[in-house]
Amino acid sequence: MQCKIDVTGNMVTAFLDGEIDHHTAKDLREQIDLAIEQHMPANLMLDFRNVTFMDSSGIGLVxxxxxxxxxxxxxVHILNPSPSIKKVLRLAGMDRLAAIENN
Amino acid sequence: MQILNQFKMELPAKSANESFARVAVAAFIAQLDPTVEEISDIKTAVSEAVTNCIVHAYKEKMGYIYITVRMLAGGRISVKIKDKGCGIPDIKQAMEPLYTTAGGERAGLGFAVMQSFTDKLTVRSAVGKGTTVLFHKQIRSRQ
Structure with missing residues (x-):
């Protein structure tokens, strides 16, 4: 799975797209980690606005x-998760590790 | 237990089938007119169980995943996801949140998600023979 990555100042934003499961998480991980390694940003924004499904593989990714x-x-900041994705994130206590924000 | 309708499938434990498995189950139960949240809960639970088969049960050898979905009286559904893989030596430990044998990129939350997103979850397993995950969910029809 491809994800669009934007770099602005000290911020890397990954626009995640489609379904996040064990099958798709590996590609996403590699692309995001490459951007982290290259830019060492102060903030990593994971934008979930176009994510239509996520299971616990997405938790592993975050x-x-x-x-x-x-x-x-x-x-790490989590942007625009849908209600069902927020439900998975909350179950895992991810709201304590990363700020969940809606634009 | 009256079975009103039933659907069975078997598919090889390939990660590309994770998406197909949850979408197929969701399509079958769509005839009960579930809410978006109910569909999402079931898809998530199926995805977790199927992923466990691929990541854990068939870690060493390729095999098949057997899925049975039943519609029961009163809008109740049951989903059985079975493998003939390595089995789980200690089910209680495997079901503990954050416990994983799969390393850093797995959250260890598969069973916790399944438990949270279904009404009842049963796990049976025998080492060397395989694991069966059975869950029930009440669909509250929208009419």
């Missing part, structure tokens, strides 16, 4: 990026 960003003091 947790893994949270760990990577923590290594250099960066923060």
């Amino acid at each position: 947790m893994g990026r949270y760990r990577n960003m923590q290594q250099f003091g960066g923060k």
Whole structure:
């Protein structure tokens, strides 16, 4: 799965798209990690506005990026999750690790 | 237990089939006119169970996943997801939130999500023989 990545100043934004499961998470992880490695941003924005489905593989994806960003003091923000995605994120307590914001 | 309708499928434990499995189950139960949230809960639970088969049960060898969906009286559905893989030595431990044997990119929340998104979840497993996950969900028809 391809995701669009924008870099602005000290911020990397990944626009996630479609369905996030164990099958698609690997590609997303690689693309986001490459951007983190290259830019070491202060903030990583994960934009879920176009994500139509997510299971616990998506939690693994967010947790893994949270760990990577923590290594250099960066923060993770979760943008625009749908109600069903928010339900999965809350179940995993992700709202305690990353700010959930709606634009 | 009266079975009003039933659907069975088997598919190889390939990750590309995760999406197909949850969409097929959702399409079958669509005739009960579930809400968006009910559909989403069921798709998520199916996705977790199928992913467990692929990541854990058939980690060492390729095999098949067997899915049975039943519509029962009163808008209740049951979904059975069975594999003939390695089995789970300690089900209680496997179901603990955050417990995983799969490494850093797996959250260890598969069973927690299944439990939370269904009404009743039963897991049976035998080492070397396989695992069966059975869950029930009440569909509150929108009429």
